[in-house]
Amino acid sequence: MALRLDIRHYETVAAIIEHATVTSAAVALSISQSALSHRLADAEQRMGVKLFDRGPGRRLQPTEAGTVVQQAATLALAELQRCEDDVLRSAGRYSATVRVAVETYETYHWFAPFHSQLRATHPTIDVQLVVMGAATARSLDLREADIVLAPGNPIGALASVPLFVDELAVIVAPTHRLADRSSVRPHELTDETYLTYSRVATPGFEYERFLSKAEIRPRLITVIRHVSAIAELVAANAGFSVLSRWAMTSMIESGRLAAVRCGTDGLPVQWHALMRANEPATSATRDVADLLATHLSPSSSAAAASASRRGLTSV
Template sequence: MRLDIRHWEMLKAINETGTLRQAAYVLGITQSALSHRLAEAERRLGGLLFEREGRKLRQTSAGRAMIQTANQIIPTLQRAEFDFQQMADNDITVVRFGVAAYSCYHWLPSFLKEMSAKEPGIQLELVASATQNPLQNLQEGSVDAVLAPGHLAIPGIDSIPVFQDELVLVTHPEHTLATKPFIEATDLESEEYLTYSKSAQPGFEYERFIRPSGTAPHLVTVVEVTDAIIELIAAGFGVSILSRWAVQSAIKNRRVSAIRVSKESLDLGWSALMRESEPSQSASRVLSRRLAEWF
């Protein structure tokens, strides 16, 4: 390996700050020392990592892949050190955990109490970024277990079924569709439709309900945070098809209404995901089994 860990730390710092002066401050060294460190790294690699644009440094096309790798490995090493210290000091195992697709945590306090009582040696650390990129986070090691909706068959990822749910149309309580026992896809033709994903997700409403009908909503708007979608719907802006379980607090408080999607309804299974390489008694698998028991 041609670069040392200090070179990888340097790449991450320069990329985040944009200048040698600011990166040197973050790393706790002088600008001159950092300049020599950068020159040393480029000499070892045999090419430029950055190009100067005034006081700014712009990554080269060849350096971009190195910088992306630095952005992945430095946080992973930092987390490994932190986890080791936690386990060494407290005899506990830290499991980084997230919820895919939905930012819903109404159930979490009760589950944490259950985990604390039954698995005192496991400490959960919530990773919010798992909401948007759960599989990537699992594969890169930034999260250890994810509670995810839908069926995700991905090489290298194991899943444990947790509970059954359904997709429902979520509207303002006074919306004209709120009084229907169920909706058809054609009911969405004149609606402003809110969705949390920029692409159609396999096994969800677009693939199973909207596309087969040959119709489409009048306007589709992407709002990446599901909590924000609920707030917009409660204020009378648009409708969406979401997990009933994920939005049950808003339904219970009558801030929104939930209508069955199609006469047969659209079922939605939730699973606990973890890396296939996890040992059978690893903390991640124990957590996943506890989730299935609890739900």
Template sequence: MRLEIRHWQLLDAIGKYGSLGAAANVLGVTQPAMSHRLAEAERRLGGAIFERDGRKLKPTPAGQALIQTASSVLPELSRAEDEFERTAANASHLVRVGMAQYSAYHWVPGFLKSLAFCREKVQIDFVAAATREAEVTLITGKTDIIISPARSENPLLDCKPLIRDELVLITHPEHALASKPWIEAQDLVDEDYLTYSLDALPGFEYERFIRPSGIRIPHIQMVEMTDAIVEMIAVDLGVSILSRWALKRSIKQALVAAVSVTKHGLPLTWYIISRKQDGKNEAIKTTAESLQQWFLVNESS
């Protein structure tokens, strides 16, 4: 290898913060030292990694590829060090759990209290970054277990049903649609519709409910976080179709109202997903089994 870890750290920091000064502050070195380190990296590689754009540094096409590699590899190296330290100190094995698409963690306290295995041997962390790219975080090792409302077809991943749920219309409690026993797609035509993804996700409301109706919703606003969507609906700034289970607490507290989608409802299944290669990893296996058992007892409809 031509570059050392300190060079990769430099590339990652400049890529994130855009300037030598900001990168130097983050890494705790002087700006002249950072400038020297960058020049050394470019000399070792035989080409420019960045171009000047005013006071900013803009990566060249080849430099951008290096930055993407740095941002992917450095967290993995850090995790490997953490795992080694835990093992060397006879500490707990770390299992990282993420929620796909929803920031729904209302179940976490109850689950953690129920754990039958020794917490000194298994530590569970929850990874917020999994919300947007759940399967990617599993494959790259940033998470070990994902709870997702979408089934995975990736042959590298093990996907098992967890709980049954349903997609429901979420409205302000005093919204005109809140008093209906159920809605049809036509009811959404004049509404400000909020969505966390403009993609037609397989198995979700657009594919199963909106598109088959043939209607067009003219007022659609994308809000990437479901938490933010709920906050907007709570002050009557729109409606959305979301998971009843994920919004259980907001619905129970009457911050929002839930209305069935069609007379027969729109069923949704949540899955627990892990890497097949971790099938013999006792910490991950035990955590996944404990999650399945807890959800079966406490969250199944």
């Protein structure tokens, strides 16, 4: 039986839901916004049902049918990816495997476009996402990961490649009293519940640079191990957190969270690609780290978004 939809239709639906906006989905798929809209319209015409509705701010919200298609697409595309990787690995096409993890944050919105770029420029390197089972240095030593993306200054004997400058921001629900503010001062958080992932204040992060300087303490501090759980609680207006704006990109762009600057000057934080200290100067791991630095730089992201808006990429 012939399928009504092509693989590009499934990719389109999955990308729109994953990346929250048409602009981000188009960049992830390396096509223009116009081409993406045409793909979506074609998919809905072929199926004879609406896959998305226009929500607040004209954002696309998946219908029940759209969610069903997205769930099937996610499973099928992942299985196809594994199939291709298995075939290439068995055929000896991959010469190296590099395992990449993200410290603290379960954020992977950057991976799909990065993986596409890597395949085009370094087809013999296989990059795998892994979840760290220990602290950064130990995960690298145990070879659970070869590269760890981490915010803040590297601690310990590690090799590092600077990636981009991010911002730690106060994260609140869109309905929160501070959501529409351009910035927030520490004393305005004294009656709030503070949700954090760490039991100990990390040097160089929000408690040292923002909250403790004003000698204030939130009404209640709740430690929750996983940032994804913190994000969901904040979206439900169960408290506030101070998190990486970049890591929360998808939920901010979808309108589920709001980010407010910490003080008038903000709290900039540098992200790095961390590697083992003895990593050779020329290796697949170094190549991947350097490509991450290029791919994640603000100028690279802005250029990709601009190209998509101007229709410079093909269907």
